[in-house]
Amino acid sequence: MTDTRQQDERTDDLGRKGFRIIQNTKTFCFGIDAVLLAEFADLSPRAKTADLGCGNGILPLLLKARDKGGHFTAVEIQPEQADLARRNMALNGLADEVDVLEADLRNASEYLEKNTYDAVVVNPPYIKAGSGLLNPASAKAIARHEVACTLEDVLRESAGLLCEGGSLFLVFRCWRMGETLGLLPAYGLKARRLRIVHSFRGDAGELFLLEAKKGQREGLTVEPPCVIYEAPGQFTEEVRRACGSGEEESEE
Numbered sequence: 001m002t003d004t005r006q007q008d009e010r011t012d013d014l015g016r017k018g019f020r021i022i023q024n025t026k027t028f029c030f031g032i033d034a035v036l037l038a039e040f041a042d043l044s045p046r047a048k049t050a051d052l053g054c055g056n057g058i059l060p061l062l063l064k065a066r067d068k069g070g071h072f073t074a075v076e077i078q079p080e081q082a083d084l085a086r087r088n089m090a091l092n093g094l095a096d097e098v099d100v101l102e103a104d105l106r107n108a109s110e111y112l113e114k115n116t117y118d119a120v121v122v123n124p125p126y127i128k129a130g131s132g133l134l135n136p137a138s139a140k141a142i143a144r145h146e147v148a149c150t151l152e153d154v155l156r157e158s159a160g161l162l163c164e165g166g167s168l169f170l171v172f173r174c175w176r177m178g179e180t181l182g183l184l185p186a187y188g189l190k191a192r193r194l195r196i197v198h199s200f201r202g203d204a205g206e207l208f209l210l211e212a213k214k215g216q217r218e219g220l221t222v223e224p225p226c227v228i229y230e231a232p233g234q235f236t237e238e239v240r241r242a243c244g245s246g247e248e249e250s251e252e
Helices: 032-040 058-065 079-091 105-111 138-144 151-161 174-187 237-243
Strands: 009-013 020-024 049-052 072-076 098-102 117-122 162-173 189-198 205-214 229-231
Touching: 020 079, 032 058, 032 162, 032 189, 032 205, 032 237, 049 058, 049 105, 049 151, 058 072, 058 079, 072 079, 079 098, 105 151, 117 151, 151 162, 151 174, 151 189, 162 174, 174 189, 174 205
Parallel strands: 049 072, 049 117, 072 098, 117 162
Antiparallel strands: 009 020, 162 205, 189 205
């Protein structure tokens, strides 16, 4: 496995199976939300899976490190991030198992096979268009703000790709939970599992993890909450296990 780091890039250990990831410190590094989504996603080892907005390829890497998912198609609109994702797959011997496409997820169901994917995983940009201050670094702006896609784009295209009974696995901000749940029925998706993530015990929820099924009967299970920190800078036992090495993951 050849390390192909370029300027402003570093290589981090993912703490499982010897997997590593190259990250560009000037653009975007993954956060704990990706780690929690990889733990939450219930994928069979053969699941045909799409990652919409893959960035540097962190979700396929984390899922493969957990023996989750079969063949992945990872979609990324930014050329530099798509290139980095490809290099990360090659670095970990996954080039044949993860196809990285430089493409726009807003019409993914037009160039990928519709109604054939067992699962879609996605960590969408959480700041609504027109809200907040845009980060001048475009990679971070696209990752955090609805610049290149909206939540509705993600839900629509996910539904178009999923087979009947397929699952969308998503991590998002709690302040947009009502909006998310309200949009699901328009695309034939039903919330199946929900878990709220809190920074500390007693804090309000910050993130939520959601599994939504295509074309399934009603029935939502709200799982026990996830707490990230025991104390400032100290992960809970659950999160240490999720991180593999027990060390804090890189933050965005």
